[in-house]
Amino acid sequence: MTTSPMPKIECEQHHTGIVVSDLETAIDFYTNKLGFWVGFRWGEPTTMAGVNLGHVQIFLEQGEPSPKGCYLYFVINDADAFHEFHRNNGVEIAQPIGDRDYGLRDYAVRDLHGYVLSFGHRLPSNCDEGDHP
Numbered sequence: 001m002t003t004s005p006m007p008k009i010e011c012e013q014h015h016t017g018i019v020v021s022d023l024e025t026a027i028d029f030y031t032n033k034l035g036f037w038v039g040f041r042w043g044e045p046t047t048m049a050g051v052n053l054g055h056v057q058i059f060l061e062q063g064e065p066s067p068k069g070c071y072l073y074f075v076i077n078d079a080d081a082f083h084e085f086h087r088n089n090g091v092e093i094a095q096p097i098g099d100r101d102y103g104l105r106d107y108a109v110r111d112l113h114g115y116v117l118s119f120g121h122r123l124p125s126n127c128d129e130g131d132h133p
Contacts, residue, residue, distance in 0.1 A: 015050070016072055017059035020113050023049060024062050029112050033089045035082070067114035075104070079121045083107050099123060 020026035023046055030036040039057050040048035047062045053074060067104045076082060083097045086109055094116050097107035106120025 004069075007066070013057075015057055015059050017061055018067075018070070018072075018113070018115050019061050019063035019065050021063070021065055023047065023060060023062045025112065027051065027071035030060065033086070034111070035066050035085060035108070037115050065115070067116070071116040071118065073118045073120070074119055076119050079105050079107060082119050 003082055027038060027041075027049055034053075036051040036053050036058075042048045049059060049060045053076075056074065058072065069096045072083040072099060079097060083093075087093065092110045093107060094110040095106075095108035095118070097105065099105045100120075103123050103125070104120035105123055106118050108116050108118040
């Protein structure tokens with residue numbers, strides 16, 4: 001069997017989608033507790049929405065949640081400040097903040113449907129390496 005050569009592909013964006021049982025409650029949680037903002041709503045009634053953190057967007061879709069084996073990771077500029085914001089908003093901290101041996105300072109929260117979202121910033125010793133994503 002012969003395989004075709006891989007074309008040079010650039011990926012402009014990546015959108016992770018998660019399924020939630022109550023879309024309006026999820027939008028409220030992501031915007032008011034986690035600090036995202038609504039990028040769009042789709043459908044009448046709304047069955048899907050995009051919520052943004054900076055320029056990164058995730059999709060929330062109405063349905064039956066299935067968080068097992070799924071998590072989302074966001075590399076941000078200041079994990080300590082965002083961690084404090086989440087703690088002050090009563091968000092469940094699933095993993096305490098700390099410096100990790102993989103070169104990031106991060107923590108994880110759990111949303112209303114059980115999905116785990118991690119937020120971390122690069123440690124100074126790893127910011128000079130040009131080979132990270």
